[in-house]
Amino acid sequence: MKVYISVDLEGITGSTSWQSTNLGDPEHTAVAAQMKAEAMAAAKGAIEAGADEVYIKDAHDSGRNIDITGFPKQCRFIRDWTNSPDSMLGGIDSSFDAVLFVGYHSPAGFDTNPLSHTMNRGNNYVKFNGQLCSEFLMHAYYAAELGVPSVFLSGDKALCDHVHSHDPNIRTVAVKEGLGCATINITPEEACTLIEAQAKEAVLHRNKCHIDLPSTLTMEICFKDHYRARRASYFPGVTRLDAYTVSFTGKTVAEVAAARMFIL
Numbered sequence: 001m002k003v004y005i006s007v008d009l010e011g012i013t014g015s016t017s018w019q020s021t022n023l024g025d026p027e028h029t030a031v032a033a034q035m036k037a038e039a040m041a042a043a044k045g046a047i048e049a050g051a052d053e054v055y056i057k058d059a060h061d062s063g064r065n066i067d068i069t070g071f072p073k074q075c076r077f078i079r080d081w082t083n084s085p086d087s088m089l090g091g092i093d094s095s096f097d098a099v100l101f102v103g104y105h106s107p108a109g110f111d112t113n114p115l116s117h118t119m120n121r122g123n124n125y126v127k128f129n130g131q132l133c134s135e136f137l138m139h140a141y142y143a144a145e146l147g148v149p150s151v152f153l154s155g156d157k158a159l160c161d162h163v164h165s166h167d168p169n170i171r172t173v174a175v176k177e178g179l180g181c182a183t184i185n186i187t188p189e190e191a192c193t194l195i196e197a198q199a200k201e202a203v204l205h206r207n208k209c210h211i212d213l214p215s216t217l218t219m220e221i222c223f224k225d226h227y228r229a230r231r232a233s234y235f236p237g238v239t240r241l242d243a244y245t246v247s248f249t250g251k252t253v254a255e256v257a258a259a260r261m262f263i264l
């Protein structure tokens with residue numbers, strides 16, 4: 001059995017400041033160590049459930065946050081970026097049996113994590129078919145189109161609720177909650193214990209998870225800068241809705257993901 005684990009940073013236990021998200025910043029070190037611990041916990045859970053190939057994507061910023069030493073031998077690591085529409089699931093294909101998301105965060109438009117954003121900090125929101133869209137949903141849709149179920153997510157509490165609004169069977173672990181510029185966190189050790197246990201259950205019961213794909217997908221992006229909307233409007237198929245907002249409609253998730261790669 002082959003599983004894919006995508007690991008972001010802004011939903012890792014303890015991550016709170018933008019400084020802590022930057023490789024090289026003194027505040028980044030502890031958060032990156034916890035990224036590693038939570039990725040390791042998810043990998044162990046998946047292996048206990050029978051996975052014998054575990055691909056771990058470092059999916060934050062540089063893609064080079066996690067120290068890859070010391071993992072179980074079933075693990076493979078995808079570092080840096082593949083420059084393809086699968087993005088935070090770089091290299092995924094239909095040969096995978098499940099996707100797990102670790103360290104994911106609330107999307108732009110939510111006030112439930114001081115580090116809320118969607119793909120980058122240049123937009124006020126991204127919507128899919130009129131609803132605020134998270135990085136989780138973008139990538140869960142991408143995997144679903146390949147026939148790969150999303151089975152587990154850890155991150156902030158509001159994102160866990162958002163995940164359950166799309167599929168109540170996805171196992172989640174809320175490691176923190178945002179309150180203004182602050183976060184309220186569980187202990188890093190407890191986070192790892194819960195992630196390992198829930199990742200195991202999630203992979204064992206992976207066939208219960210299913211996200212319905214819409215027949216057409218309209219992506220709306222509201223940029224913080226009007227000139228970015230102008231630039232995006234020159235991409236084939238993009239409609240400019242107002243000074244700051246554009247939309248693109250595709251028949252497949254892959255088509256929308258390819259457009260997103262160039263305009264967002």
Ligand SMILES: [Zn+2]
Pocket residue numbers: 008009010059060061
């Ligand atoms: Zn990130």
